Amino acid sequence: MTTFAEPQAQVRPPEPRTGRTVLLPFIAFAAALYVIGYAGEAGPVWGLLIGLSTFGLFWWIKVTRSFVDGIVLVVASTISYSMFNVVVASREIGVTSGLAFRAALPIAIIGIAAGWVTQRNSGGTRVSTIVISASAWAGGAYVALLTAVAVGVLDRVRPGQTTTQLLTFGLFIAVGVASGILGATTNVSFWLGKATPLAVGGGALVTILAWNEIGFSAYEIWVKLLNIGDFLGEFWPPQFTWPKSLGQPSSFNMGKALIETFQIAIVGATVGCFVAAPLSFMASRPTAPNAAVYWISKSFLNLVRTIPDLFWAVFFATAVGFGKPFAGALAMIMFSLAIMAKLLSETVDAIDLGPLEAARAAGATHGQVIARAAFPQVLPNFIAYGLYVFELNIRASVVIGFVGAGGIGRLLDERRQFFRWDEVMAIVLVIFAVVLVIEAVSIYARRRIA
Amino acid sequence: MTVPDLAPDAIPDMARPAEPLAPKVIKWAVTFGILIPFIWAVAGLEVSPSRMWAAPGQVWVLISGMFPPDFTEMGRLMTKLLESIYVAWIGTLIGAMFSFPAGFMAAANISPRWLVAPTRAILSAIRAFPELILAIIFIVPFGLGPFTGAMAIGLHSIGTLGKLTSEVIEGVDDGPLEAIGASGGTTMLRMRFGVVPQAMPNIVAYWLYRFEINVRASAVLGLVGAGGIGAEIVARLRFRGDWPKAGAALILTIVAVLVIDAASAAIRRRIITGQPSQSPISKWMTAITGSHRDPRLTADPS
Amino acid sequence: MSRIQFTGTTVTYPGGLTALKDVDLVIEEGEFVVIVGLSGAGKSTLLRSINGLVPVTGSVTVDGREVVGASNREIREIRSDVGMIFQTFNLVNRARVINNVLMGRLSMVPRWRSMFGLWPAHDKEIAMQSLERVGIVEKAYVRASDLSGGQQQRVGIARALAQEPKVILADEPVASLDPVTSHVVMRDLQRINRDLGITTIINLHFLDLARQYGQRLIGLKDGLLVFDGNIKDVDDDVFRGIYGRAITPDDLVEGRR
Ligand SMILES: Nc1ncnc2c1ncn2[C@@H]1O[C@H](COP(=O)(O)OP(=O)(O)OP(=O)(O)O)[C@@H](O)[C@H]1O
């Protein structure tokens, strides 16, 4: 009988630390900061507590269990918040963004300490951890302060008042939570070598700030929903005709405005797409004639893409005159150009380069290579994208009338300014129907081509 | 070595085929299908050559009027810009939150047909309203301000994200779904462990992508008083003396959008491929972060 | 007189790799030349130096016209006399066969006409005749992607013929075809060389094909010209010199069956 070898002692691997396993302690950490905020009376106390809870978090998720690290964190936080307090107290009138910056700087001291602790415990040797950690802690504080400035909370602070009297809770909580979330998630991300905690923490921070700024309230929505009948009455029944539009002959009705919208969309899509086609070939590596043309056209397209459709409309309305559909058409050309060029140049990037070489070997010029070997490869896509761009143009050209660029949008804006919500509703319904029909036709046609 | 004689040395008389008609007809039909409406539209818009001729000059007057940009109101502009970004963020959040279940309800491989059809209809109806129009309607109950903007952007995002989410869900590999079903898993379990892990990276990437779009959209909503930087630009363009300030606002917006786009694109690439992107900046970032990755601490199964 | 002359021809790629080293070679009009060598020996590079598709130094002349340092216009003129056939066919798959063949006429028709695809009748006639010569004219209005591999390569040959070239360069024209089709295509090329007197230079991987169809054989190794002579003088020793090893079944098209 054969004997089997003694089974080797198997070592179970430790459970890997993922973003998820550290998330729970983080929530507790944030809650702790919030609660502690009410206990703190002044800067140093608050700093002490921040240091303690940061160390608590680090202990919990096993970044460090050394008391030396704890002492470093607590001391650094206490110093840092004392300095913060001094800066905030030194203000004369409200808190300005310059003061916010100066106040946030000392928070970097905690960041340095926390960064040092993380990098010491993860075997890394780079100074950059400490630098990034410092900027994350200070950055969180700065953003929180900046939001406080933006919301206007700090404008009302009078010079004589002490920090503790007025600002303590709100300000310290905001700054502490913000810098704590951003800073600590950064540290832990470094320690894990994974970006998840930072992404979650950063996202949470932005959400909190945005929520405050916008004053978002589910309660308000709920109340409004309860009284939905009140404002539905304003919109219903829709009023499809009205006497005479301002500044227009009385014959200028919805049909005419709609036709204008269509015309704007057609001109925009046609010109935009046909200008975009050569540009896309110039902005794609395999078909660009040379590096200079490639970079110039690529940057140009990126720039055009950055600017929203409505800005183009304002821009051209200002340049060529308000209330002219011509301005709208120009805006739609830029809008179509941006979309078509983006879609098409991505397609061109993926074409088969063989035929291009064959054409070149047959003595073709660069233009001929593009026109006969490259363009036929993307022609079906070009047509499909063209239809899609036209569909988007109809939607967008509804909107650009708002800034005086013609079309049915102008009618909408005008009725809105008269608070004729029933007429607004009628226009909205017409737009809705047109958009749906165009979308259906475009989808059908695109399917036929593909 | 025998060679099959498939290519006879003499060229056989082979009939040339007649050129088929259909492609030609289609070619001309498409040409006229584009040309005729175009001419009609150009005529209707009174685009005369003289106006076309004048336009570049007029645009140049405007552009040169905006330079050098006047950044004296930087603080105020930053505040407005932040407001726009916040509106986009909350709008995206609303869109993500509600489109997630809606995407499941609209996915034909998960939901029953009686649920799929109406959900899809509702989503496409929502999509048909541009954000601006939604904002106009929401101003009535909610008043002027960023809150209205966030609601409008959020609602529109539900429509677009719902559709994209359902498409991602319909594209998942149904092998794991069957496996879970075969081991007695409920629909809920199949979604949680079969669909979500597969679809989540793409869905999150779409959220980020929507955020990029929403930043542009929220910049625009200021026009109807729904907060943000758009109103600044429009107001500054009214008076010629203010053009440099409009230029400053425009530049600020463009820079912000570019930065957000670049950051979001890098994150999306990382989510989808699981790899850091290869741009110089991200290489530099990995050089920094990667150096701290202690193999003993990370979750590498190998 | 379409004589091709290499004098001290060297090709160095942008990466710094020298793929062809100081080659001296003369190919006379109407010759049928086969180039063999290991993968990476520089066969493709040698072919492409003739029509200036690679960065070449030294001197290459076609018909007495210098390729090295030629202006864009001059290089296009040289290329219009040199047809090229590719291993992967390099057809526009979405386009019809006739349009692919007409790409060979690009250097002969006015630019604006070619841009809009308004081909002169004369050029269409040449394209049709080229298709007839390779025996697939009945496929003229079929999409290129709907053809078999062998048919696609014959479209590639027709495209080269449509240039009415003095020289044809074929870069492993049969490498992606099965043995039977390989012979069909090789015979097409041989016949074209014989009937039209077009100088033909072919890169081949397969030694039996080289033996069967070639007249003159050129061997390359690591970018150096290591053999140049009549195919009849080639024995296993010569092959060993070029390949650095004995012949294996992998080197024979029949061996793959
Ligand atoms: N565009 C290029 N850039 C840089 N190096 C290249 C390029 N094309 C070829 N080379 C290099 O030049 C050398 C010769 O390549 P070439 O294509 O001429 O070889 P070959 O003999 O045709 O090989 P094969 O039989 O595999 O086609 C190879 O080492 C190859 O890697």
Ligand SMILES: [Mg+2]
């Ligand atoms: Mg080769």
